[in-house]
Amino acid sequence: MKPENMPKADFVTSIVLMVFGVWVLLHSIQMPRFENLEANPFSVPGIVPGLLGAIIFLLSLVVFLRSLKQKGYRLGISATVIRNFTKDASIQRMLATILVCGVYGLGLIGRINYYLATFLFVLAFLLLFQYRPSQNDPRPVKLIAMSVLQAVLTAGAVGAVFRYLFLVELP
């Protein structure tokens, strides 16, 4: 992130963290105190997270006040800024990575066969970041064939090593 944008980022993240700190504190206060069991008041479950919530709130408050001083509240969000942000190649690559990995890790694994899920993920990843149809790639068939081969080898090798060598029940 560019240093000039850091106060804006600090302004937003510190608000999120302050809300989080307060939420942890309130949740901890509401935890049972086991008075009916004559529990020691210092052993109640909410004491440690409550203290941590308060500390997170206080530290985030300092970041928040500092960002106010640096005029971080001037977020400058406009349609153009958002459009430029989404058109940025590195942002698109970041989002594509999170999406394809997220779909594999949270969606495919455990729902379909491990080997098939891994094959589909590796193939999708390779094609997503390597295949450029708009640039008239002269060797699309070779690229696709090599990607399929790598996907088969990765799924087969990783699955077999963990299943038969390390005796892990595959998800």
Next chain:
Amino acid sequence: MLEGFTLFAKALWGFMTPWVLFDVLWATQLGIIVGMLPGLTATMGVALMTTLTFHMEPSNAVLILVCMYVGAIYGGSRSAILLNIPGTPANAATAVDGHPLARQGMAGRAIGIATTGSFLGSTIGLIMLAFFTPLIGNFALKFKSFEFFWLAIFGIVICGNLTAPKDPLKGWISGFLGLFVATIGMEPYHAYQRFSFGYMDLTGGIHLIPAMVGAFGFTEIITVMKQTRMEVVKGKIDRIFPRMADIAKYWKGIIRSGLVGTFIGAIPGVGEDIAAWTSYDLAKTASKTPEKFGKGSIEGLLVAETGNNSAVAGAMIPVLSLAIPGSAPAAVLLAAMFIHGVRPGPLIMIEFPSFVYQVVAMVLLATTAMFVLGLSMVRPLVKVLAIPREKLMPVVFVLCVIGSYAIQARMFDIGVMVVFGIIGYFMREMDYPIAPMVLGIILGSILDKNLIRSLIISEGYPLYFVESPISMVIAGVTLITFFSRTQWFRALKSKIGSVIRNPVLRSNKPD
């Protein structure tokens, strides 16, 4: 001392079997490859290797993890020198002088220097490991709940301070978030389920390995894939074997960096990257030719690599003696030791005295293997750096997924890995260091148990927390570290400084 040497000799002799030596060689070589590939860090390598060694004998498994750790921290110097991309964060300082040397056509010489520096750093570190672990372990037997409470807070404060030098506030927030994460799940006193919201998987809490694989592994994958272009290796490799004159000339710097690196490595959660930068800065200050630093200085490269590899052994000192990791890969090593039934901590010199010297022997074997492999297999291994990230990263993510799942066979852990990877990426973007959060997850249970015990013993009376001299010292250092970064403290310090320096002000002092 003699007993320690006997235990060390026995441990070393015990490892002298062809199979064990074979394990040392492949694990160190794999570590070097993991370290040299941008996007694969030492932490991730050790975490993934923990799952692979799950069914092995404890001593063999830990030996392989130590070899992976030592190899990876060294291996990162390759890409730092050849591509100007540190293979692991520990090698960032290596790139400053290593890459200019490569651009001057001295890539082989730079690799030789880095290998020798790493070897010497590791050697100094392992001597310190053998010497200090029993001492600290015996001393830590005096620790009670108050001392452990302060130690946990000290770890977070110092780690936050050093991993976010420009903005320690963010380091501390990251550390306290990690401590909070550790409170999720069933608490130890009343078996109450905190922050689990009736979700069964959360009652067991967030486990370290999937959280770390996500925070270091998946975060790195996103960061590497985000970049629109990557450097490729150019030029040939010249003479690799180092010249003795290059090494002997800087013996003072080597010893200083070895000692400083080990000391910084031993500070909870701080790690090899800070050790390398500190060694580099100190060497630049003490150097007769500081102007050469950053332009291809042999001295700069040598001390950076000595510093980061000595921190590897240094990070193991608190792992063994206090069960508190000195760095992120050491945190995984600690978790692996627990998985294999070894309980590091103050009782280690009573329960497993031979294990401490076994670890020293492991570091020695890994260091020797690293030196031999580092000087002998340079040219073929450089080809590994030519693998495009588009082809490598999906394989790495597949390993992250199966590695997170393998230890407990829980789908939930894959979710933890993905979520921590995304959180880690955004934290990194916002300048919040990840290491304090991971340290917080580890220290969370120590803090939780010992704070409650301390409160019960003291009945909430705060002075009890600083009653013993050890508590007082740890609390004092923690508070000084914390307040030294505040503006009013710096203003007070400069005011005191100006009063001392200015004779007029001094003479005006009231009698």
